[in-house]
Amino acid sequence: TGATRGDGSIGENVTNNIRTIKSIPLRLKTDLNIIVEGEIWMAKSVFNKLNEERKKNKEDLFANPRNAAAGSIRQLDPSIAGARKLDSFIYDIARLDKSSNRRGIDVPNLDTQEAELDFLRQLGFKVNPHFKKFGNIDDVIKYWKLWDLPAGRQESRKREKEDYLIDGIVVKVNKKEFQDTLGYTGKSPRFGIAFKFSAEQATTVVKDITLQIGRTGVLTPVAVLEPVFVDGSVVSRATLHNEDEIRRKDIRIGDTVVIQKAGDVIPEVVRVLEEMRTGKEKIFKFPTHFPLCGGDGKIERIPGQSAYRCVAKNSFEQQKRKLEHLASRNVFNIDGLGPKVINQLLKENIISNIDDIFTMKKGDLESLERFGEKSINNLLEAIE
Secondary structure, three states: OOEOOOOOOOOOEOHHHHOOOOOOOOOOOOOOEEEEEEEEEOOHHHHHHHHHHHHHOOOOOOOOHHHHHHHHHOOOOHHHHHHOOOEEEEEEEEEEEHHHOOOOOOOOOOOEHHHHHHHHHHHOOOOOOOOOOOOOHHHHHHHHHHHOOOOOOOOOOHHHHOOOOOOEEEEEOOEHHHHHHHOEOOOOEOOEEEEEOOOOEEEEEEEEEEEEEOOOOEEEEEEEEEEEEEOOEEEEEEEOOOHHHHHHHOOEEOOEEEEEEEOOOEEEEEEEOHHHOOOOOEEOOOOOEOHHHOOOOEEEEOOOOOOEEEOOOOOHHHHHHHHHHHHOOOOOOOOOOOHHHHHHHHHOOOOOOHHHHOOOOHHHHOOOOOOOHHHHHHHHHHHO
């Protein structure tokens, strides 16, 4: 059986798709009942070929190999996952039943992380070949720097020579006894940390500054950028956080700016290249009204904070954001109820709040565009 990580307790059954990945053995070299953990990834070369094919077929392009791999492993049709040539690295044994060893082969004493990785490799799993054991933190940092050298230097970054994306190294306590003692937090192990690389940066131009409404009515300024390629994907928008941050960095419409992905996920403006200014840049001022706020559109600054919010509390846009949040993976995890579907259901007056989602009937959806019988049944089943 193969499952996604999900929320840490419940994941999706993706066994049929896992079976298509050549680096995951269908049968181990030793008969054992074992639960292993690892990561599915897509090679950069495979990703580029896949996007070339999608471009020829006039299909939407994948943003980056991570998104492509995540979407591929969740495909309902295993042949699609198989055609995308996914790969894997296994890095941990979650559970091992030594009594299931029917061939009587000696199972080594797995008292260290290093021994565990060696054993996983012996069983036939693919293990990242670059793991190393160090006796002190200085050597760990030297190893990290080896992979994080600035691009363009003669040595170049080691990670750029690999055919997969890498955003850091994982540092773990080697002894399993110490791992067990340290244990876990609610989300991650205390015996390991992700030692991230410095974020990749790029230069672009701020074409405009707009506002985005959150589910609580708070307004976040967003920079509309000249599209630029950063760390595996094209970025055209970046968060500016709030009015005080815009003033502190003196970000203006028309500025040339340096951007990076914060945590390799959310793009942000790092700094303005003031030497590139022409005098035509415009200072952004928060408006007094914003049409998506509902009511008369009036906005206000929250007392004691640097954020603005809508005065009206229940606009269409706010309600849409609330429902998107409630349907998301971290809350009710309703598969098939994404932003586009929620927007459609709200506009057709089929739902107006969270209660309406759980009382929807098949007849409510049959007249909607792009809703066939199968998609209706799948959505109602996910809600149930």
